[in-house]
Amino acid sequence: MQDPYKLSECIIKKIKSETKDTNTYTLAFSNGSFISEEEFKPGRFILLSIFGFGEAAFSLSSLIRDGTFETTIRKVGNFTQKLHSCREGDKLYMRGPYGEGWPLDKAEGKDVLLVAGGIGLAPLKPVILYIAKNRSKYGTLEILYGARTPNDMIFTSELEAWRKIPNSILRLTVDAVPRGVKWNYKVGVVPILFEDMETTPDNAIVMTCGPEIMMHFVVKGLIAKGFSEDQIYVSLERRMKCGIAQCGHCQIGKKYVCKDGPVFAYSEIKGLPDLTI
Amino acid sequence: MIAKVCKESDLAIFFNKLLEEYDVAAPKKKKSLYEFNEVNSFEEVTLDYSTTILPPKKYLIPQKENLLRFAEGEVAFEEPQFKKKQVIFGIHSCDLNAFLLLDKVFMDKFPCPRYAKRRENLITIALTCNNPSETCFCESMGTGPTLSKGFDVLLTKINEKYLVESGSETGEKLIKLIKGKEASNKELEEKRRVVELAEQKFKRKIDVRNLPELIQKNLNHEMWRLLGEVDLACGQCVLSCPTCYCFDVRDELNLSLDGGIRYKEWDACFLLEFAEVALGGNFRRDRAARVRQFMGHNLGWGGASQYNVFNGEFKCVGCGRCIKTCPVGIDITEVAAVIKGEKNVTEVTALKNVLASIGEKNARSI
Numbered sequence: 001m002q003d004p005y006k007l008s009e010c011i012i013k014k015i016k017s018e019t020k021d022t023n024t025y026t027l028a029f030s031n032g033s034f035i036s037e038e039e040f041k042p043g044r045f046i047l048l049s050i051f052g053f054g055e056a057a058f059s060l061s062s063l064i065r066d067g068t069f070e071t072t073i074r075k076v077g078n079f080t081q082k083l084h085s086c087r088e089g090d091k092l093y094m095r096g097p098y099g100e101g102w103p104l105d106k107a108e109g110k111d112v113l114l115v116a117g118g119i120g121l122a123p124l125k126p127v128i129l130y131i132a133k134n135r136s137k138y139g140t141l142e143i144l145y146g147a148r149t150p151n152d153m154i155f156t157s158e159l160e161a162w163r164k165i166p167n168s169i170l171r172l173t174v175d176a177v178p179r180g181v182k183w184n185y186k187v188g189v190v191p192i193l194f195e196d197m198e199t200t201p202d203n204a205i206v207m208t209c210g211p212e213i214m215m216h217f218v219v220k221g222l223i224a225k226g227f228s229e230d231q232i233y234v235s236l237e238r239r240m241k242c243g244i245a246q247c248g249h250c251q252i253g254k255k256y257v258c259k260d261g262p263v264f265a266y267s268e269i270k271g272l273p274d275l276t277i
Numbered sequence: 278m279i280a281k282v283c284k285e286s287d288l289a290i291f292f293n294k295l296l297e298e299y300d301v302a303a304p305k306k307k308k309s310l311y312e313f314n315e316v317n318s319f320e321e322v323t324l325d326y327s328t329t330i331l332p333p334k335k336y337l338i339p340q341k342e343n344l345l346r347f348a349e350g351e352v353a354f355e356e357p358q359f360k361k362k363q364v365i366f367g368i369h370s371c372d373l374n375a376f377l378l379l380d381k382v383f384m385d386k387f388p389c390p391r392y393a394k395r396r397e398n399l400i401t402i403a404l405t406c407n408n409p410s411e412t413c414f415c416e417s418m419g420t421g422p423t424l425s426k427g428f429d430v431l432l433t434k435i436n437e438k439y440l441v442e443s444g445s446e447t448g449e450k451l452i453k454l455i456k457g458k459e460a461s462n463k464e465l466e467e468k469r470r471v472v473e474l475a476e477q478k479f480k481r482k483i484d485v486r487n488l489p490e491l492i493q494k495n496l497n498h499e500m501w502r503l504l505g506e507v508d509l510a511c512g513q514c515v516l517s518c519p520t521c522y523c524f525d526v527r528d529e530l531n532l533s534l535d536g537g538i539r540y541k542e543w544d545a546c547f548l549l550e551f552a553e554v555a556l557g558g559n560f561r562r563d564r565a566a567r568v569r570q571f572m573g574h575n576l577g578w579g580g581a582s583q584y585n586v587f588n589g590e591f592k593c594v595g596c597g598r599c600i601k602t603c604p605v606g607i608d609i610t611e612v613a614a615v616i617k618g619e620k621n622v623t624e625v626t627a628l629k630n631v632l633a634s635i636g637e638k639n640a641r642s643i
Contacts, residue, residue, distance in 0.1 A: 254582050
């Protein structure tokens, strides 16, 4: 019987600073173990492990290539603090990937609207990469991304490349622009981008990730624009101790975020308790 | 299946034979109450007990259990080692049904080798309950006072004798050790009468029909807010629940910081930290939300529903321990009655004081 808590060793190949508190880590399995692209489907998550500090769940922010993958992590607590003190070449342990990812199959032949807030762009990045790689399978790709300030935007070096993906639109906004910072795009919370949005409900799938309160207004705004509840997919975040629907920490009503999610159609989670969406 | 009838003195002899070969846990007196614990003779066992203080889940999911040990570059997973098989003697049907539910959580899609090892090492000698306590309602949940499968051996006290039935091959072998005669139809009929008599003793009941749907519809019921006012968030109900399986996983470094253990430990959704996330976020900060989570999981969202389609199997097995242990008198059967519309919030025992202090009219507008 395989122990569900079995760990795989990985090496930090590269650390890229995204903002003052967010890094992207490129990880590779040290024994060259193979995990298929299907396993690493965009939207799934892994549990990273540092002995003495425990385990924490993080979404993947890249596709897997030659056994290497990326995860983008903001320094917010005990575990991530420790992780941010790690250097290239250091060893980490991981389990997974777990969970249900983004509905990329369902989105085939449709326009795709991505709505991201802050570090919520991280789990959506593999969707962008996947669509770019399989461009003919999807319609228009429209990305709406908001952050607190221009300095809090992640993946800034990649945004230009995303604009160049054929038949794609990138719209940006920030909540506020500090004095002295140059900013050529919108100012306001994410739903402000709906004003110019081109995607219509006719033949589209929406995928959104960000703070729950942001997703609350995104869902509300999109429904007002005629999108249906089963067209909108959200990615939820909860602390997880097991990742396999046993520890109970991520339970919301009858749903377990680790097993039934983290990606849910809004219609699946609407009306569940202890949810602010 | 084998069914025998024996005298209590023969059961004692059988018990002593078990002691020779196995580790045996059984219900015994603890002051005025009862507990499951290791016993060394049949005299220590109390078979006419009502409910033990803590459920026997500790034999399957220990309060604290090591997952692995780590030291400089080495990781070693741990599994329990047993010298002898563990017999659990005299377990009531509510608690055994709880085991069957835990099996679904820990042995289905992601089987846990530690749980599986403990489970395989366990021999269950169940007991038809003929002494339901005031707080018991297993009959409502379909989990008692007796059961027809899931045990190795089932004991039922009929008159001054014991009817002993097997429910597995292990059970059949064990029953052969008992001196007694084959049960007659009359004695099997007598068991039915004993069960019926026990069924008449239940003081608490829940009408489970449509309960999951009604809980979902009543997530904003005023009762949750009011229960949140009186609830202490002590988590005793969770610790004493035979099916509460949630746990935390923690690391502990040794003094020299070069190694340590990763262990799992019982956790409780009633505690503030349970639904905490980074940056001080908490999805169940209010006690009302935590009461609703406990009650909702027990009565609304299905037992092991994470891997199995909900088919009317509740997490709650009706043992009544949460009612017994609650320091402020929150009663899950009253909660169900309010949700079902059979009872008014003002009639809920735990709320009487708070309602009296703020006035019924104000309480309604909370």
